[in-house]
Amino acid sequence: MSDQHEQWDIVSSIGFTALLVAAGRAVEGHQDRPLVDDPWAARFVAAAEPPSTVPVRPDQTWELSDPAPGVQDEVDAFWTMMTSYQGVRSRFFDTVLDRAVADGVHQVVLLAAGLDARALRLVWGPSVTVFEIDQSGVMEFKDEVVDAHDGRPTCDRRVVGVDLRDDWAAALRASGHDPSKPTAWLAEGLLPFLPADAQEQLLRTIDQLSAPGSVIAAEHFADAIGMLGHHRGMAALTAPFGVDPAVLASPEERTPAARRLDELGWDVATRHSPDVARGYGRELGPMPDGTEFSSDLVTATKG
Template structure:
């Protein structure tokens, strides 16, 4: 973990804290695209740790996280709403399990209505849940569907724990996989190969398809960004530009939705410098 991050938050991705900041900011808007009543609490706890008196270095990192949030807010906040809608579409289409890969500090199980019985699994690194769960407990948050946490590294054996938690391979699953963009190409491909083996026909997979160069340009535009080591997404990450073709070879039917059109459908302008789409894949 970067030196500029307090020991108490080591292992909690600063990008996850950044997205919590984005959800808190959106929740405050009158014209909000979604409401996350838990996001501000995560931000408050993280901010206290960063601004703990005596560490100018941690305070500088926090300032950089805020600048990254400014740089990515417009695009990322629309991304949150897109994911919410795609997960709910998948459930409406018959998926009864949702797996949020790299769930971070998102609270889909708590903040969305699930009109059908759903079991939602959150997978992230153990340090993330060590931070997240006490905050949710303190808030008295109650999940609106069955919820299981899976503390695991997605580059290793993350799926072994699923059956014991009630995951069934015969039930169509909605996979939220934005985390692919944070994984090296080989790890991202291995992850999708494994989740495909766990997917019944009718399962859905959603992940953004974005230009690594555009993301890198935005990251570079933020002063002091080298303090936030997990912010960068180098070119050889994720499934890459051939993702739809690669997914089709595994049996997924793919559709790529244009990010700008989706943004406009929510009444928001297309964010500057975003060259992206959203892959929606259905198995079988």
């Protein structure tokens, strides 16, 4: 089972990406007209006791020891782009989940929940059960911080510590998920890290566990994740953590989630994230090759 797979905590390997995106949400929360207000994000970063400053406000920068010429600028450009993207995707997925709950979906599954604080910051009420799935080490860290700050979920929050390459469906069932009722699923910042067969298994299992009226929201990155893995700015800021971004994402080819969900009979809608950003009055910054950072934000419903 999970012994076969690499395990990480919140400051190592893929676990560190959960801290990175939380820091991005914290920064976004201090912008004018923020797209997300996540007071938990800075608490998680502080509790992780990072070896060097992880910015949680717009006036903070990543501390680099002796950067090569130009690298500090690349770090700053990467971070500006990353924090705006976190705002955009957070707002987009908040809206999808809020709408699903308002439409009567009372089970929400956060796949690879990481430090997602929706169960604490969105007001869904006790009739909504939120299942948070991630590796045990990540969830233990998160629970320690939530407990230390006396966090009170607005819903029935259930933590499911399991690897998504293992039999996560059994763990979800054991935590009380009811496949006869509709579910809202979220795969935010997850799919690039899964091997292709695990992504395929994930989507098939979601389909099997989804009653009519279920909703899924996910991100598909085409080239952007590969490019990020080789972004000098990103590599420079993850280096003090011993994290090499070039090896985090799975390089395996896979069928894009939107196409796979369509094949499985879901009603799929895809938005290009730069367009979503412009709808919020934002621009996503450029990548080093001058192209705009982009992903597809996919939502699908099961009839």
